[in-house]
Amino acid sequence: MPYVSRVTAYTHLTPHDLQPPGEPEVFFEPADTETGVWVATDLLPPGGGGTVLDLGSGSGAAAAAMARAGAARVHGIDSGEQTLRYAHTRYASSPGDGRVTFARGDFALMSAAQLLATAPGPLPRPLVVTSNPAYVPLPPDAGRARPSISGGADGLKWAGPIAGHARALGADLGLTLGSYSTPRRAVAVCTEAGYRIAAVTLCPLPLGDFTRRHPERVLALEEAGEAVLWRRGPDPLAYFIVGLACRRAEGGGRPAGAEELMDLLHSAARSTTTRLENLDAPGETPCPWPVRVLDLPRASARHHW
Template identity: 65%
Template sequence: MPNVSRVLSYAHLTGTDLVPPSCPQVFFEPADTEIGVWVAQDLFTEGCSVLDLGSGSGAAAAAMARAGAARVHGVDSGAETVAWASEHYASRNGDGRVTVARGDFARMTTGELLATAPAPLPRPLVVTSNPPYVPLTPQADVRRRSISGGPDGLKWAPAIIGHGRALRSDLGLTIGSYSTPRKAVQLLEAAGYRVHAVTLCPLPLGEFTLANMEQVLALEEAGEAVLWRPGDGVPAYFIVGLACRWTGPGTATAHDRLSGDGLLGLLRIAARSRTSRLEALDGPRPDGWRGPLRVLDLPAAAVRHHW
């Protein structure tokens, strides 16, 4: 039987985390944040620490610490975001379990990133990131920094994967089902990663994406993106959380890997579902992959901060 588990409520975010920040330039998308914590937890080992790239409001970092990480250090380029995270989520009891710093991970070396932490991060170290991943035309891309993922939705992925590879650390990466998922797995495999577990969460397309669908529809037509159209409602996509183990280049075999084609096939199966529990995934999976698969069926947020 397929190894599918379902989560029907927020397990990691608290009631406070589900209240929209008062600052509109602090990213707020609870489903994205929740899925990022699940992905990180899939990679936790005893005593591990986390380097969270593009750490946003800090809610995910705090939740990762509650979920078992010994230390979590977030790095984000937004002044408002870092100020909010420092005030609301950074540790204040002197233990330093949750820390945040301002920096642009896409421009910094891995050593520079590590140096932003107030104290060395203990190993084993997990690298996580929930970066902007919406595929947009160049004209639309410059107008929504918090969601802009470039033409293929993977603008930030090479830098994230590069830092993980440099550290030889396990990696948690969140993308969208429209963010060229086949290419995402190919990038991960080329860097020495194997997908260990997948978490999916359906989410309606945001207003800006709906008004700027050209790139998403082009990728869908080319067979490189998957949208979910369950009925007469707003089209949706799947948030895709990839928990990846560092194995080194060339070590994964056909029997223990989820290929790029396999992930795309998995998403196409999910898109056949009629309900947000993605019941179509209870059948056979493509390419025989038997890794853990989780579905989050979460209440939609009334407010979403995208800027």
């Protein structure tokens, strides 16, 4: 294994961010949000600067945290009316500042130029495109019941448009998904768009209540070897949030990716504690990237709609 770092507390989200929104259509999953911010920090220039374009920006907590972490600008785009109202009220910068802004739009239906046009003014380079999209593989009927978490049959419904926008904008790419969201295919999507993995963040998390009640697709993907669940930890059934910080690939050759990530996830799944101690075990398959483990306190609430 390469150097494995561990974080044992929320670093980017504040107590203000960890308060449940109390709005029926505002997604709240602190571990996912914290992971996505770490991914962005892996891609931002050292010392700060640049812009994050956050697709599916949700509550806005991630956007505000990315600005605190050093981004010169963060612009979030989300399709939910209630979500945008909440993000504007709680997290948008004052008009005179403008570091954190939000706009309504369905990024899957927009061109890269249309995305940029939603921002109030030009976005400073370098540009990073990030997203923590809905990624749970659910059958169609279950997916319609929980749009905030449904990622289609393989969990990657949104990954193609996200990677395509990053490529069109000449941006680096941060993508957060689940270890049951066909991670091998997720890496292939990024590779096909011209990206290589630069760093990985892992955070163990129990399956949500709705996913536990509708596990058909998740279990089928696990049986097919396309998903990794964590069955040896303190929870009966859990998974890993997987944060992929991806750089634009330079030169030829095959970027390290799909099989290396699957080996990493299977190694993590042999652990028995939330520190994912097996990543330090001798004899494990070497991993080509730095790995960060988020061993976070259990959130007081999770809200999916």
